[in-house]
Amino acid sequence: MKKYIFIFSTLITISFFSCQNDGGVWLGEGDSYGKSYTFGTQAEIDNLQGLAKAYSDLDLEKSFPYYADEFLTDKFKENQAKWADAMESLSMVPYKIIPLHQKDGDFKQVLAWSKEERIFKNGSYQKLDLMEQFVLDKAGKVKGFKQWVAIDSANYGFPYGGKFFGRKESEYTGRPFVFSNRNETKIIEQMVESYNKMDTEGMKMAFADEFVFNDYRGQKATYKKSDLANFFKPFRSVNWKLNAIIPIKIANTDAASGVIVRGTESRVFKNGRKWNKELMEIYYFDLEGKISSMEQFAK
Numbered sequence: 110m111k112k113y114i115f116i117f118s119t120l121i122t123i124s125f126f127s128c129q130n131d132g133g134v135w136l137g138e139g140d141s142y143g144k145s146y147t148f149g150t151q152a153e154i155d156n157l158q159g160l161a162k163a164y165s166d167l168d169l170e171k172s173f174p175y176y177a178d179e180f181l182t183d184k185f186k187e188n189q190a191k192w193a194d195a196m197e198s199l200s201m202v203p204y205k206i207i208p209l210h211q212k213d214g215d216f217k218q219v220l221a222w223s224k225e226e227r228i229f230k231n232g233s234y235q236k237l238d239l240m241e242q243f244v245l246d247k248a249g250k251v252k253g254f255k256q257w258v259a260i261d262s263a264n265y266g267f268p269y270g271g272k273f274f275g276r277k278e279s280e281y282t283g284r285p286f287v288f289s290n291r292n293e294t295k296i297i298e299q300m301v302e303s304y305n306k307m308d309t310e311g312m313k314m315a316f317a318d319e320f321v322f323n324d325y326r327g328q329k330a331t332y333k334k335s336d337l338a339n340f341f342k343p344f345r346s347v348n349w350k351l352n353a354i355i356p357i358k359i360a361n362t363d364a365a366s367g368v369i370v371r372g373t374e375s376r377v378f379k380n381g382r383k384w385n386k387e388l389m390e391i392y393y394f395d396l397e398g399k400i401s402s403m404e405q406f407a408k
Contacts, residue, residue: 130147131145131146131147131212132145132146133145133146133209134146135211141211141214141216144211144212144213144214145211145212146209146210146211146212147209147210147212148207148208148209148210149208149209149210149217149219150208150249152249153208153217153219153245153249154206154208154219156175156219156249157203157206157208157219157221157243158203158206159171159175160172160175160243160251161201161202161203161221161223163175164199164201165199165200165201165202167193167196167198167199169186169189169190169193172189173186174250175250175251176250176251176252177246177248177250177251177252179246179252180250180251180252180253180254194230195229195230195231196227196228196229196230197228197229197230198226198227198228199225199226199227199228200224200225200226200227201223201224201225202223202224202225203221203222203223204222204223204224205221205222206219206220206221206222207219207220207221208220215247216244217244217245217246217247217249218242218243218244218245219242219243219245220240220241220242220243221240221241221243222238222239222240222241223238223239223241224236224237224238224239225237225238225239229364231363231364231396232291232364232396232398233289233290233291233364234290234291237258237259238258238259239256239257239258239259240256240257240259241254241255241256241257242254242255242256268287268288269285269286269287269360270285270286271285271286271357272284272285272286273285273286273359281359281362284359284360284361284362285359285360286357286358286359286360287357287358287359287360288356288357288358289356289357289358289364289366289368289394290356291356291364291366291394291398292398293354293356293366293368293392293394293398294354294356294368296315296394296398296400297315297351297354297368297370297392298351298354299311299314299315300312300314300315301349301351301372304347304349305347305348305349307341307344307346307347309337309338309340309341312337312340313334313337315399315400316334316337316399316400317334317395317397317399317400317401318333318334319331319332319333319334319401320332320334320400320401320402320403321401321402321403322402322403322405323402323403323404323405324405325386325388325405325406325407343378343379344376344377344378344379345377345378345379346376346377347374347375347376347377348374348375348376349372349373349374350372350373350374351370351371351372352371352372352373353369353370353371353372354368354369354370355368355369355370356368356369356394357369363396364396365393365394365395365396366393366394367391367392367393367394368391368392368393368394369389369390369391370388370389370390370391370392371388371389372387372388373385373386373387373388374386374388386407386408387407387408388405388406388407389405389406389407390403390404390405390406391403391404
């Protein structure tokens with residue numbers, strides 16, 4: 110019996126000492142080159158979850174204790190306050206957290222993957238899949254931070270592009286464009302559906318109480334929403350077929366957007382005359398999500 114106990118104890122000891130308790134490698138420059146990593150602590154995981162909750166609750170006072178004093182500058186606090194004030198709601202939900210320590214070194218970090226949803230007070234909306242690095246000091250508080258966003262395009266496209274110039278140079282000059290996502294596409298589709306039914310009440314829902322129309326002939330006029338009541342009186346039928354809807358806005362601005370709409374339109378007048386055009390139009394949506402002006406080009 111003692112023989113079996115001895116053998117069993119020996120196997121456990123061999124298994125324990127043969128377990129790999131470090132892994133990975135740092136291949137960057139510096140004294141840490143070639144060093145491996147070990148797992149961090151449960152406390153570091155708990156702290157990251159606590160920080161995520163405070164961030165999601167927009168509770169700055171609860172989030173600040175998770176940061177090191179060297180990171181918690183007046184500028185950082187000011188930027189955090191502006192960020193929180195711009196939010197209607199915020200949700201950061203980590204789905205993978207890995208605390209790592211560099212073996213035979215002082216470097217500590219927590220890698221976290223999370224789903225984040227941001228709803229801004231100005232109407233902008235973002236839904237992100239994030240990978241983030243939280244660098245820790247000796248006390249386990251955040252002293253450095255980096256963030257990466259997962260590319261969600263099958264073609265590895267960027268979420269921004271192009272360049273805004275403007276008629277005059279301004280703070281927006283040089284900024285790229287981003288897609289807008291305030292339901293503009295659906296609003297245009299519903300407006301076109303109402304248009305083809307010659308339903309003025311349905312069309313009115315897309316427009317501000319007053320809007321500007323620049324037509325393809327270079328004529329500019331300001332209309333009230335009530336003026337649309339007589340729009341279809343000259344026509345026997347209309348048919349507007351959409352080819353494309355592209356809602357965009359200048360990056361890092363308020364939620365006002367411009368929507369490029371391509372399509373073809375035919376109109377049959379009551380006197381028998383026919384009108385056919387290939388159109389490119391830009392609809393400008395105000396902060397209330399209504400069309401405040403439009404420009405029309407035709408061929």
